[in-house]
Structure formats: structure tokens, C-alpha cells
Amino acid sequence: KKAITTSTIKAMKQQGEPITMVTAYDVAMARNVNEAGVEMILVGDSVGNVMLGYGSTVPVTMEEMLHHTKAVMRACGTALVVADMPFMSYQASIADGLYNAARFLKETGCTAVKLEGGSEICELVQKMVAAGIPVVGHIGLTPQSVNQMGGFKVQGKDVAAAQKLLDDAKALEAAGAFAIVLECVPAALAAKVTAELKTAATIGIGAGNSCDGQVLVCNDLLGFSDGFCPKFAKKYSDLHGSIVSAVQQYIREVKERSFPAPEHTFKIDDEVLEKLY
Ligand code: KIV
Ligand code: NA
Structure with a gap:
């Protein structure tokens, strides 16, 4: 099986072939999901909640993300590995963002990075792409902003918020993002965003089945815990049991x-x- 590249993902969007992504945080899980045949692995900053027991993704550091991304890369599979840039590794300055994104590619060997935000990060996204760093955007519910958003809730429900979501998606596409995660967005709005984007693949989580692809947190998908499971996640297994x-x-x-x-x-x-x- 051939290694998945950003060109593969773009071609899948053009051909209407659904793209699958799951999170993984270590070599054991990465081996299993590679063998299953997923196209993309996300080393999510959800590692903070899922593996490290933090209450949110806000405390996650660059060093923690690099540590887990290196472990995932040792699985040597065909999936394209995307690393999440943690909170405040890219918000303070363009230089910080470029430097920290490059650390992922140079120190772990992963292919792409993911950043939360819309038009406010587009200058950075453009510079990353120009420097040779493939970027995945992430809009809708952006967990690094939980303190600002006042909780985890569905985004884009009124005209202003829905329009901003569509504008942000187009701006990220224009800046060169090859994919955009849409988190907790009403299905019909995610479908409209997906239809309006020509090159960037939408990857939904709680965003309906019209997106170009889907992503789930591996621990949710596998039923690793009997605790809280978000409405958008489906348990395909009962690993807890x-x-x-x-x-x-x-x-x-x-x-x-x-x-x-x-x-x-x-x-x-x-x-x-x-x-x-
Ligand atoms: O960190 C993560 O797992 C994510 C996905 C939910 C998209 O960002
Ligand atoms: Na994340």
C-alpha cells in the first residue's frame, strides 16, 4: 500500500471518496489504526484530555506534543500523520508559529500540522505553506478557546456565526490549507462549507455526513472509557469492558x-x- 500524501487527500476530495482520520498518541495505537487502513492519523492535543488527564487541551505543551508525535511516527505506516499545534505555540507571533511547526516536521518526521482558528491565523498559514509545511485548519468548536467560548457547544447557529464560519473556511483554503476540521457545526452548514470549498477537504467531527471526511478520537471510537462520550462520537467497540x-x-x-x-x-x-x- 502506498503512503498517503496531501495530493492523495486533495484527489479524494475531487473524486468524492470519503477520507478517514482518527487520533493516535502512541506507537501501539498508531500500528493498529495504520493496519486498519485509515488515511490520516491526528496526534491531537486531545492527548491532554485522553492520555494525560488534563481538564482541557489548554495545558498541553510543545514538548508533550513532540513526545507523542515521535511515538506515533515509529509505527511506520502509510497514513499521513498530522500533529496538533498546542495552545500558544502559534498565537503569539508568526515567527513562533513557523518555528514550532517546523519542529514537528524536523524532529518527528510527520507531514503536516493542524492549527485552530480562522481568518486571524491565515497570514501564518500562508507563510507555513510557502515554507513547505502542509497545514490542516480547525474551525467551529475550537477547544483551545474553551475559556473564551464559555463551554463546549455547537457553533455557527446564527447568521453572523454561520457566515463567519463560511468566510473562515474560504480564507483558510485561500491561505493554502489542504484540509479543514469542522467541529460541532450543524450538518447543513458543514455541507454548504464543503460544497463551497474547491481544494481544501473538510474533515468533520460532529458536523454531519456531508463533509469530505470524518475524524474521531480513537478512545471514543473504541469505547476505552465508560465515562462521558460526546453526542457526535460513536462507540464501535467496548474496550473498557x-x-x-x-x-x-x-x-x-x-x-x-x-x-x-x-x-x-x-x-x-x-x-x-x-x-x-
Ligand atoms: O485534538 C483532537 O483530537 C482534535 C480532533 C477532535 C479534531 O483536534
Ligand atoms: Na485538537
């Missing part, structure tokens, strides 16, 4: 000394033992 029952079985077998069994056990010649004093 599988993990708890597997570990419970291990506990039982250790307590009753049925694990380890002979096949898990190393042997020694009796005569060796007999010579010991």
Missing part, C-alpha cells in the same frame, strides 16, 4: 495460582538443583 474483564480474569488466576501455567514457565534440569547446597 474488555480491559476490565481481562484484568479481572488475570487477578482471579493469580489468586488461585492457575497463572502462570506450564506453557508460560521456564524449566531447569533437576540435577542442577540437586547440586545446590
